[in-house]
Amino acid sequence: MSELSGKVQTVLGVMDPRRLGRTLTHEHLTMSFAFCYTPPPPGQEACSEMPMTMNNLYWLKQNPYSHRANLLLNEEVEAVKGELLHFKEVGGGTIVENTTTGICRDVKALRRLSEETGVHIIAGAGFYVAETHSSETRSTSVEKLTDILVNEILHGADGTDIKCGVIGEIGCSWPMTESEQKVLQATAEAQTQLGCPVIIHPGRNSDSPFHIIRILQEAGADISKTVMSHLDRTILERDKLLEFAKLGSYLEYDLFGMELLNYAFCPVVDMPCDIERINWVRFLTDEGYGDNLLMAHDIHTKNRLTKYGGHGFSHILTNIVPKMKQRGIPQSAIDKILVENPKRWLTFK
């Protein structure tokens, strides 16, 4: 049993889990997604450099990854601070900040944001997808990777004394690379040592979450303390989703607010709209998985901030929760998703 047992760990230190309140389990407050730049559709090349003005906002919403500056959320710390103050005003308590090594994690900015807004922030340890792994990471052994993860939780990340409180988001591609597989095995080992929460970014294929859980299980992970993110764009077939739910991880719908026609990273996927996400949440609740559900926005581009006409970090509390109630999801089920399940997941064993 670790010294963190029964506690959660925020960027300001260890805390009683009862203080978390309403929690968004998958967000980014400062990160760069520059490596994911995707050229605009033919004939629209000039749009990638255009100013982020009112008349361009709809294009940005439809093509968020085709505009270079839009991928630099790390340029908007002041705007994010304003968003967090509003999140608190509307009843928000905690944000799990999933930025890991590879997409410009900035734990000092997270600590400052938490101090200045009063929102509890939990930082993520580990590595994003292989495309962002350094050559050093790729050649590191599972044992050394485990040491890095454990160190980020027990001693601090990126040369600071600011400690992470979850492992993840751990990035996986489809097909998975050897380096990603090693990081997953190290994640399982670090989780066994520390009893910590884990959160995974699956590849963009409905077989990816199954494959990841198998690797984690074989390496000894505690699947009941593991979140599978981005199910909204990953498993879009009911029977397959129920088959996955039986494996026992948390099931996260974390792209609330993201509504677009063309999902550039995987054009064969029809990205659901928010009402469809609510329907998935209701389906899983009705099927008995209410204790496994989590929700978030996974804001990772500028255009989703209210400064740029986006929905912002308060969208779930302000707009989605009332809609869930209107669609017959009881308050008790909503409280599980926003309070009880995050608390159980984030508490160290």
Ligand SMILES: CC(=O)NCCS(=O)(=O)O
């Ligand atoms: C930051 C991040 O990984 N967001 C997920 C984007 S995706 O399109 O769902 O993979």
